[in-house]
Amino acid sequence: MTDTASAALAPPASASPSFSPEAAAVSTPTGPGPRRLRRLGPGRRLPYTRLLGPAVLVLVWSVASLTGALDPRVLPAPWTVVQTGVHRWTDGPLATDIAxxxxxxxxxxxxxxxxxxxxxxxxxxxxxxxxxxxxSVQINRAIPTLGLIPLFILWLGIGETFKVAIITIVVYIPIYLNLYSALSGIDQRFVQLAEVLGLSRLQFIRQIVIPGALPGFFVGLRLGVTGSWLSLVVLEQINSTSGLGYMMFQAQNYGQTDVIVLGLLIYGIFGFVSDSIVRILERRVLSWRHSLNN
Structure with missing residues (x-):
């Protein structure tokens, strides 16, 4: 391939139909348009700014607990939940459950x-x-995944295998749907450009299709990460002897609201951290999308 052809391929390699407006804005970094878009684009937000919303919720929760507006039997105070977590970590099986x-x-x-x-x-x-x-995937998508639990127990037993199998299904469906949609939705103009430049099928896939599908892949990845935690909280209450879901199930039997809230908070923290990791990875891989703010 000539240098001219390689240069012509550079913009399409990191573009997709839904992101072409951003690419257009990047190509014209001056003028009033990019300045207006700068406030609407993804931006280089500081990582800790995403903690503002949860911090406000904890503040409201604390104030409601201090003023007595919140019944501790319904929702214990934040410091009570923290004390419970420290106690179960030092003297209980919390570390094992988390692992x-x-x-x-x-x-x-x-x-x-x-x-x-x-x-x-x-x-x-x-x-x-x-x-x-x-x-086949669309049929699988239409079937409630948690509804497969009885069948998977009959097939795989009631041990760990069926839990991993259910989590696998919950994760792979959003990843497949978003990546497949991105792969099959490449702009026809890029196909015509590849034909003009005489690209082989492998070159077209490697230089245009795969880079253009990465944004859709990361959307599915974020949904899959969240789905793994959502399904786990249910699965660990079925014939488990450890895990956060098992801890919450046991706490329900003994009326330990603080332990249940502790488990939910840990699940939430895990979900937030894993989503943040994917977002950081996405920012690094798709750094071209954030050049709007330069």
């Missing part, structure tokens, strides 16, 4: 991520693959 939950979520997420990417590539890059894969 077991992390291991289950990690296994399911890793398998779901791999499965979702492989199926999306098969369906998005090949008409034969689309005919074989997409219909």
């Amino acid at each position: 077991d939950s992390l291991w289950r979520a990690t296994q399911g997420f890793a398998i779901g991520l791999t499965l979702g990417v492989v199926l999306a590539l098969l369906a998005g890059l090949s008409r034969t693959g689309e005919a074989l894969v997409d219909g």
Whole structure:
């Protein structure tokens, strides 16, 4: 490929149909338009600014507890929940429960991520693959995943395997849907450009299709990360002897509201941290999207 052809391919390689307006703004960094868009774009927000909303909620929760507006039997005060967490960490099995939950979520997420990417590539890059894969995934998507629990217990037993299998399904579906949509939605103009430049199919996929599909992939990745934690809280209440869900189930039997709230807060923290990691990775990989603010 000549240098001219390589230069011509540079803009499409990082563009997709839904992001072309951003690319257009980047190409004209001066003038009033980019300045207006600067306030609407993703920006280089400081990581800790996302903590403002949760901090306000904790402040309202604390004030309501101090003033007596919130019944501690309904929702214990924040400091009560913190004390419970410290006690269960030092003298109880909280560390083991957290480690077991992390291991289950990690296994399911890793398998779901791999499965979702492989199926999306098969369906998005090949008409034969689309005919074989997409219909089955859409059927699987229409079936409530948690409704599969009784069947999976019969197939896989009531141990750890069925829990990981359910998490895998919850994770792979959003990753597949978003990546497949991005792969199959490449602008026709890029196809015509590749034909004019004489690109091979492999070059077209590597230089145009894959970079253009990355934004959709990261959307699915964020949904998949969240889904792994949402499903885990239910699965760990089924024949488990450890894990945060098991801890919350036991606390329900003994009326320990503070322990239940503690478990929910830990799930929320895990979800927030994992989503933030994906966002940081997305910012690094798709750094071109944030040049609006330069």
